[in-house]
Amino acid sequence: MKATGFISLWTLVSLPCGPLANPAEREDVVKHAIKLHRGKGAVITQRKQWVLESCRKLSGLLRQKNVVLNKLKNAIRAVEKDAGLSDEEKLFQVHTFEIFQKELNESENSVFQAIHGLQRALQGDYKDVVNMKESSRQRLEALREAAIKEEMEYVELLAAEKHQAEALKNMQHQNKSLSMLDEILEDVRKAADRLEEEIEEHAFDDNKSVRGVNFEAVLRVEEDEANSKRNASKREVEDDLGLSMLIDSQNNQYILTKPRDATIPRADHHFIKDIVTIGMLSLPCGWLCTTIGLPTMFGYIICGVLLGPSGLNSIKSIVQVETLGEFGVFFTLFLVGLEFSPERLRKVWKISLQGPCYMTVLMIAFGLLWGHLLQIRPTQSVFISTCLSLSSTPLVSRFLAGSVRGDKEGDIDYSSVLLGMLVMQDVQLGLFIAVMPTLIQAGVSTYSSIFKEILRILILIGQILFSLAAVFLLCLVIKTYLIGPYYRKLHTESKGNKEILILGITAFTFLMLTITELLDVSMELGCFLAGALISSQGHMVTEEIMCCIEPIRDFLAIIFFASIGLHVFPTFVIYELTVLLFLTLSVVIMKFVLAVLVLSLILPKTSQYIKWIVSAGLAQVSEFSFVLGSRARRAGIISREVYLLILSVTTLSLLLAPALWRAAIMKCVPRPERRSST
Numbered sequence: 001m002k003a004t005g006f007i008s009l010w011t012l013v014s015l016p017c018g019p020l021a022n023p024a025e026r027e028d029v030v031k032h033a034i035k036l037h038r039g040k041g042a043v044i045t046q047r048k049q050w051v052l053e054s055c056r057k058l059s060g061l062l063r064q065k066n067v068v069l070n071k072l073k074n075a076i077r078a079v080e081k082d083a084g085l086s087d088e089e090k091l092f093q094v095h096t097f098e099i100f101q102k103e104l105n106e107s108e109n110s111v112f113q114a115i116h117g118l119q120r121a122l123q124g125d126y127k128d129v130v131n132m133k134e135s136s137r138q139r140l141e142a143l144r145e146a147a148i149k150e151e152m153e154y155v156e157l158l159a160a161e162k163h164q165a166e167a168l169k170n171m172q173h174q175n176k177s178l179s180m181l182d183e184i185l186e187d188v189r190k191a192a193d194r195l196e197e198e199i200e201e202h203a204f205d206d207n208k209s210v211r212g213v214n215f216e217a218v219l220r221v222e223e224d225e226a227n228s229k230r231n232a233s234k235r236e237v238e239d240d241l242g243l244s245m246l247i248d249s250q251n252n253q254y255i256l257t258k259p260r261d262a263t264i265p266r267a268d269h270h271f272i273k274d275i276v277t278i279g280m281l282s283l284p285c286g287w288l289c290t291t292i293g294l295p296t297m298f299g300y301i302i303c304g305v306l307l308g309p310s311g312l313n314s315i316k317s318i319v320q321v322e323t324l325g326e327f328g329v330f331f332t333l334f335l336v337g338l339e340f341s342p343e344r345l346r347k348v349w350k351i352s353l354q355g356p357c358y359m360t361v362l363m364i365a366f367g368l369l370w371g372h373l374l375q376i377r378p379t380q381s382v383f384i385s386t387c388l389s390l391s392s393t394p395l396v397s398r399f400l401a402g403s404v405r406g407d408k409e410g411d412i413d414y415s416s417v418l419l420g421m422l423v424m425q426d427v428q429l430g431l432f433i434a435v436m437p438t439l440i441q442a443g444v445s446t447y448s449s450i451f452k453e454i455l456r457i458l459i460l461i462g463q464i465l466f467s468l469a470a471v472f473l474l475c476l477v478i479k480t481y482l483i484g485p486y487y488r489k490l491h492t493e494s495k496g497n498k499e500i501l502i503l504g505i506t507a508f509t510f511l512m513l514t515i516t517e518l519l520d521v522s523m524e525l526g527c528f529l530a531g532a533l534i535s536s537q538g539h540m541v542t543e544e545i546m547c548c549i550e551p552i553r554d555f556l557a558i559i560f561f562a563s564i565g566l567h568v569f570p571t572f573v574i575y576e577l578t579v580l581l582f583l584t585l586s587v588v589i590m591k592f593v594l595a596v597l598v599l600s601l602i603l604p605k606t607s608q609y610i611k612w613i614v615s616a617g618l619a620q621v622s623e624f625s626f627v628l629g630s631r632a633r634r635a636g637i638i639s640r641e642v643y644l645l646i647l648s649v650t651t652l653s654l655l656l657a658p659a660l661w662r663a664a665i666m667k668c669v670p671r672p673e674r675r676s677s678t
Contacts, residue, residue, distance in 0.1 A: 058111075065104050072097050096160050099153060106149060113142060144216070192263075218246045218254070245270075245316075255317065270316040277307060277314060278321070278562045286558075295658055297398055297561045301651075304565020318566055325563035328556030329394055330527045333426075334509050335553055336397045336419060337531025338542055348412055351602050352420025356389075356428060358598045359591075359618070363389040366590065383637050386432055387629065387646060388587055390622035393422040393524070394560065395654060399617065399661050412603070414610035418617045426524045427468065429624055467519035474515065475529055483533050487541060502548050505534070564623050568651050572644055583645065584652040588660070592619040609668055616664035620657040621650040 079085065079093045117139060221244060246254040259266055285306075286299035307315050315321060367385025368378060400415050486508070494501035509530040516526030535542050573580055595615035603611055625646055633643040 062108070065108060069101060069104060072101050092160065095156070099156055099160070102153065106146075106153075110146065117142075216248050218248050221245045221247060253316075255320075268317065268320070271320045274307075274315050274317050274321055275324070275559070278303060278559060281307065282558050282562060295398060297395070297557070298655065298658075300558050300561035301565040301568065301654075304562035305568045305570060306565075307562070308566035308568070310569045310571060315566060318563075321559060321566070322563040325556065325560035328553065328558070328560030329524060330509065330513060331549060331553035331556055332394045332397050332560075333524050333527040334531040335546060335549060336393070336400075337528040337533075338535050338546060338549075339531075348416045348420045351412075351417055351599075352424050354602050355417075355421045355595075355598055356424040358602075359594055360386065360389045360428060362594050362598070363591075380638055380642070383628075383632055384642065384646065387625040388591070388621055388649070390425050390429060390624060391422060391591075391618045392620055392622045392624075392654060392657070393426060394557070394623070395620065395657060396422055396617045398557075399658075412607040412610065414613045417599075417603075417610060418614045421614070421618065423525065423528050425622070426522045426528070429522050429524070429622075429628075432628070464520065467521050470519060471516055471521055471525070471529070475533060479533055479536055484537065487534065487537055498548055501545070502552075505545055505549065508534070564626070564651075567626050567647055569644070569647070573648050573652070576648070580645070580648045580652060584649050584656065587621065587649055588619045588653055588656060592616065592660075595619065612668050613664045616660045619660055620653040623650065623654070625650045 076094050076097050079090055079097075082090070085093070117135075120135060120138075248254070255268055255270065256266065281303045282300050285303040286296040289296055289299035289302075305311055307313075308318075309315075364382055364385045367381045367388075370376075371378065371381030396418060400419070486504075490501055490504040494504070509527055512526035512530040512533075513523045514526070516529075517523045534545060592615050595618045596611055599611035599614060600608065629638065629643045629646045632638045633640065638646075
């Protein structure tokens with residue numbers, strides 16, 4: 001009896017949901033099914049009669065569907081045998097019939113999939129959240145696949161409609177004589193159709209079956225204009241050009257990167273507005289910081305804070321702004337290398353190599369000690385310590401920009417030591433990014449596989465060291481045989497035209513960047529080495545290139561520091577100000593003390609006085625901790641709370657850096673040199 005009741009309820013709910021049931025009928029069926037299920041409304045005879053009618057309707061629909069399918073098959077055979085049709089017309093008509101066949105089969109499958117889903121839901125336990133989540137996931141996957149199939153069918157119908165319209169147009173042209181202009185336009189139209197077919201990539205069809213590809217539901221959002229009537233035509237054009245914004249279920253926002261029709265030029269107006277806004281607001285912010293005695297870079301960071309998610313939230317293309325800002329880092333390090341000649345690098349290479357390595361090891365040791373006391377996972381402790389051990393190369397480069405520093409007899413220039421150590425930290429950054437996947441796996445692996453993970457890390461370190469050796473060997477070859485003739489050729493061709501010189505230097509920088517990237521070394525190191533190689537051609541060459549590249553660097557650096565401000569959250573800092581100040585001061589003091597200790601051991605006795613200046617330059621946290629932190633958060637190495645703490649400590653340490661730097665300069669640098677360094 002229970003089985004009979006279950007089957008009756010099952011049939012009542014599922015059978016009338018066929019493709020031809022109208023909404024009113026569905027509503028009546030649902031209400032009737034609920035009454036029957038609760039035992040409140042109908043007698044057994046009425047229930048049986050209603051079930052029989054529903055079964056009769058469904059079976060009738062299925063029989064009708066089979067009859068239509070047989071007619072379609074006969075129609076396809078008739079078209080294929082029709083000698084009066086061209087091959088192209090035959091293919092078109094057969095394809096149209098096949099689309100209709102597919103629609104009928106998909107509709108039938110949807111009915112039985114709905115029945116199967118309802119059966120699975122009725123058999124499940126509503127108290128079991130895991131089971132309900134799995135059922136929801138399966139329904140979501142089925143809906144996504146159905147949506148993709150329907151989208152593909154819609155596209156095929158659009159193509160069929162286009163073909164039909166073209167066939168009608170050709171028939172009209174055959175019935176009347178065309179002028180010479182019409183014939184030319186018709187030939188151009190056919191050529192344009194062939195061009196569109198040749199350049200179309202079919203990226204959707206090519207990638208939908210690739211392993212790891214998931215179907216996602218997205219929202220397409222049009223820009224809300226203030227005056228909708230005036231901009232109605234503009235929005236229609238943008239809709240055709242595909243310039244809308246897509247938002248997925250995880251609140252990620254996407255914009256068009258490559259259009260289907262590459263013959264029409266497009267521009268991302270969101271990105272243009274963002275750059276224009278940053279450029280306009282950076283001027284008063286930088287001006288204000290200059291007035292109160294702070295470096296202008298903090299004005300640019302404040303500009304990013306005001307425009308970012310924690311302020312007006314007017315920046316739409318955050319990823320694009322950050323990407324453009326990365327070029328500011330590239331050109332900054334290029335100019336650093338341009339001022340940092342190989343002769344100066346040769347003098348301090350041992351200190352530059354040993355100092356960062358010792359500091360990183362000591363920071364990791366202290367991090368593991370504190371992690372053990374606070375019961376933090378070792379992988380998390382290692383990651384946090386490594387992030388905090390890095391220092392900001394662009395920031396220190398701005399401190400040293402334009403300063404006049406000469407070596408005393410037998411002494412070592414503090415700028416050479418500082419920049420050399422920062423470049424080595426950039427190398428460590430590339431090493432750490434390469435090791436991060438292994439660190440992620442180590443966080444979830446058992447103790448029995450720790451030896452294998454350590455072995456993998458050692459192999460990765462060996463690969464990085466081999467890559468570094470290859471990079472420096474390549475630099476030696478370029479310096480000896482290539483860079484001289486290359487620059488002389490550029491200088492000859494660029495007389496009266498600085499475009500060739502700027503383009504040539506930029507191309508060489510990007511070439512070195514690409515080489516170091518392919519060798520799994522930091523891209524920033526490639527930019528630095530490009531500047532160092534060009535500086536080997538003499539002081540006059542350095543001055544000429546610096547005059548050309550500095551304006552580009554300054555503009556892109558504004559974008560870079562503004563992109564840092566996009567990730568600064570003042571409300572979070574205010575809420576946890578006491579804790580963050582304590583953590584920031586602890587990190588700054590620890591880095592300063594460790595740097596002083598390490599430099600006391602490796603610096604010559606005649607140059608011990610520069611350890612205070614170098615330590616002050618290394619006592620902040622690099623902005624690349626934002627990048628590392630975001631990757632670690634996505635990988636599950638650190639939590640959201642730890643990520644926000646790293647961002648806040650990094651920001652506050654960068655704000656404290658100018659005060660610490662000026663104090664060190666005032667204490668250790670003679671007055672004539674102090675004036676140029678500050």
